[in-house]
Amino acid sequence: xxxxxxxxxxxxxxxxxxxxxxxxxxxxxxxxxxxxxxxxxxxxxxxxxxxxxxxxxxxxxxxxxxxxxxxxxxxxxxxxxxxxxxxxxxxxxxxxxxxxxxxxxxxxxxxxxxxxxxxxxxxxxxxxxxxxxxxxxxxxxxxxxxxxxxxxxxxxxxxxxxxxxxxxxxxxxxxxxxxxxxxxxxxxxxxxxxxxxxxxx
Amino acid sequence: xxxxxxxxxxxxxxxxxxxxxxxxxxxxxxxxxxxxxxxxxxxxxxxxxxxxxxxxxxxxxxxxxxxxxxxxxxxxxxxxxxxxxxxxxxxxxxxxxxxxxxxxxxxxxxxxxxxxxxxxxxxxxxxxxxxxxxxxxxxxxx
Numbered sequence: 001x002x003x004x005x006x007x008x009x010x011x012x013x014x015x016x017x018x019x020x021x022x023x024x025x026x027x028x029x030x031x032x033x034x035x036x037x038x039x040x041x042x043x044x045x046x047x048x049x050x051x052x053x054x055x056x057x058x059x060x061x062x063x064x065x066x067x068x069x070x071x072x073x074x075x076x077x078x079x080x081x082x083x084x085x086x087x088x089x090x091x092x093x094x095x096x097x098x099x100x101x102x103x104x105x106x107x108x109x110x111x112x113x114x115x116x117x118x119x120x121x122x123x124x125x126x127x128x129x130x131x132x133x134x135x136x137x138x139x140x141x142x143x144x145x146x147x148x149x150x151x152x153x154x155x156x157x158x159x160x161x162x163x164x165x166x167x168x169x170x171x172x173x174x175x176x177x178x179x180x181x182x183x184x185x186x187x188x189x190x191x192x193x194x195x196x197x198x199x200x201x
Numbered sequence: 202x203x204x205x206x207x208x209x210x211x212x213x214x215x216x217x218x219x220x221x222x223x224x225x226x227x228x229x230x231x232x233x234x235x236x237x238x239x240x241x242x243x244x245x246x247x248x249x250x251x252x253x254x255x256x257x258x259x260x261x262x263x264x265x266x267x268x269x270x271x272x273x274x275x276x277x278x279x280x281x282x283x284x285x286x287x288x289x290x291x292x293x294x295x296x297x298x299x300x301x302x303x304x305x306x307x308x309x310x311x312x313x314x315x316x317x318x319x320x321x322x323x324x325x326x327x328x329x330x331x332x333x334x335x336x337x338x339x340x341x342x343x
Contacts, residue, residue: 033270033297037296038294038296038297039295040288040292040293041293041294042291042292044289044292148287149282149286149288164307167307168286181285181286181294183296183306185304
């Protein structure tokens with residue numbers, strides 16, 4: 001009985017000793033990350049595309065060199081992710097005030113069947129008149145998604161359909177490089193933080 | 202003899218309590234906040250030859266302030282969809298977390314089609330620190 005207790009005590013001591021060693025590990029933590037978003041190292045050039053745009057012309061990501069671009073993928077019938085994300089962009093832009101002119105939101109649809117340039121313009125304009133959207137054929141849009149690692153899967157819902165699609169946003173710097181990826185759900189202030197960092201470069 | 206054993210037991214129990222107090226009351230510091238996952242060179246070739254290569258678990262646990270930065274590295278020769286993102290060869294992706302919550306990401310590398318990251322709050326109470334250290338020790342031991 002006493003042997004048993006001693007063994008238990010020894011085991012407990014061993015575990016807590018190991019923990020104590022861990023507790024004594026007081027290394028210097030890494031520097032805090034520069035951005036709230038996930039960052040790429042090294043950043044790669046944002047793949048260019050040429051799509052019918054909501055601005056009435058051709059939409060190319062390369063047209064926005066010199067600006068910081070927020071690039072997102074979605075569709076105008078989306079009821080959850082897209083309105084939240086676009087509203088977040090609009091609030092972030094309004095908080096940036098004077099520097100907002102150097103931030104461009106680009107929104108590529110995953111639903112070419114419903115989202116033509118006029119519909120995109122009306123939808124995006126409800127959030128911010130400066131936002132631009134891109135559409136195209138199924139093949140064009142699939143090719144763009146592939147180069148950005150974006151997924152979109154059509155799901156039949158009753159008589160209609162919806163899409164499950166990537167919900168993150170790419171942050172592209174003034175040089176046209178994909179610097180970061182912001183997961184869905186971040187606040188306007190997080191965007192303001194990261195945009196401010198990128199705008200100062 | 203019996204008295205000697207009782208003394209040994211008492212000393213061990215007291216030492217255990219002291220160690221437990223140290224473990225519980227000493228703040229946790231980490232040399233690195235990075236939780237690193239890497240796709241090694243040759244992974245694509247192995248997959249093409251039929252090997253099932255699982256690198257990224259479908260559930261990852263992180264702790265705020267201690268290990269709260271997910272780092273993904275593509276060391277292979279081809280682009281890879283890794284976690285939530287497409288990564289070029291030689292590229293790394295560093296994603297910090299600032300809020301304790303459960304995050305789900307679409308991830309084509311997993312059969313479920315998604316990856317879940319559970320970010321736990323920083324352990325601030327003695328029992329939470331003991332639990333965290335014990336879990337960390339167990340995961341280190343495999």
